[in-house]
Amino acid sequence: MQVIKILEKLVGFPTVVGTSNADIVAWIRDYLQIHGIAVAVLPGPEGDRSNLFATIGPKEVPGYILSGHMDVVPAAESGWTSDPFRLRAETGTLFGRGATDMKGFLAAVLASLPRLTASPLRRPIHLAFSYDEEAGCRGVPHMIARLPELCASPLGAIIGEPSGMRAIRAHKGKAAARLTVRGRSGHSSRPDEGLNAIHAIANVLSRAVAAADRLTQGPFEHVFEPPYSSLQVGIVKGGQAVNIIPDSCEAEFEARAISGVDPTALLAPVREAAETLSGRGFKVEWQQLSAYPALSLPPDAPLAALLEELTGLEPLPAVSYGTEAGLFQRAGIDAIICGPGEIGRAHKPDEFILADELVACQAMVEALGERCRA
Template sequence: MTARSMRTYEILEKLVGFPSIVGTPNNDIVEWIAAYLSSFGIKSHVLAGPEGDRANLFATIGPVDRPGYILSGHMDVVPAGEAGWNSDPFALRADGEKLYGRGTSDMKGFLAAVLAAVPALVAAPLARPIHLAFSYDEEAGCRGVPHLLTRLPDLCLAPLGAIIGEPSGMQAILAHKGKAAARVTITGRTGHSSRPDLGLNAIHAMTEVLQASVAAAAELTNGPFEREFEPPYSSISVGTIRGGQAVNVIPDHCSLEIEARAISSAEPQTLLAPVRTVAAALTARGFEVDWQLLSAYPALLLASSSPLAALLEDLTGIEPLAAVSYGTEAGLYQQAGIDAIVCGPGDIARAHKPNEFILTSELAACQTMIEMLGQICCRQT
């Protein structure tokens, strides 16, 4: 390895070593990043979330009195308990150009490339700032970044754009669908199955919610359509259903988890409204019904003619991709009035799987992109 690539490797090794699993405290990784930035004279704003045991991090390189660009990534990773790992998922392992470990592609590789570029950015005479915005609990439906975005007006001038470094093979992405996920819980009345007239069967009641979900999903296939997406329409999918104790016991409890994926012209939670209405109507028959929103974020749709899209094409040398199926924090940046685009190292197909990896060439390409952005920020007035 060159000295440059070794620095990136060592940073990624440190980041992977923090088991910053979504939904758990993240003080260790936040404190390490803040200390690293401090060693270059960069002040970090550690922004505690309402949970009290995890935080976002925001830092600025360059002048604070001018609009600049945000490099955005999340510090959390999904659990690594699945079978099939050939090594400790929280210990970076190199095998040729492949670097294995949980979060290498999604998305500590991007964080490592950003942090490895810090010395070059600090040394550059930036005329516009580059901001680092690292969030928590993205993997739980982008729960951390909304708290960061509410603080943004106090931290910097309105940014020119945000680059969200989710794994995209270093090809910029202009659009993705929005999402809303919910858990429906029905509570009935138990009893012996020989006397169903004396109980309230929660599973039977849930079948009405399930039927409404299937009907709503079928209706969405009729449009509206946005051809850049696959499929080109919004969708609804039931992911889990749980309930019951034994075949001869009337089940008094059943829960169902459902999600909507929305094209840019649709609002994700609105897509679930017909299902919620059917669930709520069960209360008239004596059931208790609880509807819990698990996560929600809007779609992203950046015009191909936007300056940010042109900038990323210049930085990567690759024409931006129209859209992807997975979601990111980019839609929340756009909702906050900030142009956003997705571009980062790695491949989403490797994420959330055993033996997740990133290529050293992908890290190098990302670091080069960030350093080139720094050079552009030196020339902009």
């Protein structure tokens, strides 16, 4: 099947998050141009990574966006039974890094091009392929900012994250930050002559734990599991040896927010506690690593009805993982999640997708094309 051949090519590009994606962008651009589709390659500020935007049909008419990311998480973990960047097929099961998250969706979209371009569309279908989604949706904001010059205001965006081809209307927002505290080193026998960065950051960690405990008391949004916003300390590292006063310590924090709550605001108590350390002689650096808003599409939204029509399945209310969908919604574009594969297969060894799932996704995209042609 052509969709499998395309997926094999895409998986072969080791587009690990935070690295150059020039090769995959060039291949997709050339593939689209072969089918007579106008393509805009949109370099990001990093210099070695780009978003890609393409339009099938009249760009001056409101249409629909098919959105997916080209990057994947690293594949250095043990447990792979074959080369993660070489697609392996076993009786309809296709193994490889990104097969489910989310190059399977990209392959299904690209395999649909012959049908989508067979005759003119009355409403356009746009392809919005981003970079560094796995680092907290860092690439797509640059593309969203340029949409007004690329197309008429879209009717909706379908984000093809793995959902078992059942549309999903909501997810939590997320923010992550790194705190670095620098003190003064010295011999552990003279703690009075040093500034212990680990001791200093312990107060900040306690503040984070207390804030996390308070969030369990609400507010609540019961479509989610858990039904409240959350905060956690994910990484703490510092020190060299037990007899050396640690002159630096680093911690990373993550917050996930229900609808209507700013995830960056959830980290504010932690940042405030960190900033008090400056008055005690420590150097404090707070770096926001990523942030994206929650998605909340009403059940009666036209986009939800469209996806139910295209898939034959009633949309699910919500999922726990995050996507780029909230960023499209914040820009005034209705967004929904729907893609092949299951999220439980992602980010682990021997990630896989089923050939039948690719076929189902391709059928959905082609059905959207017929809807836009009518």
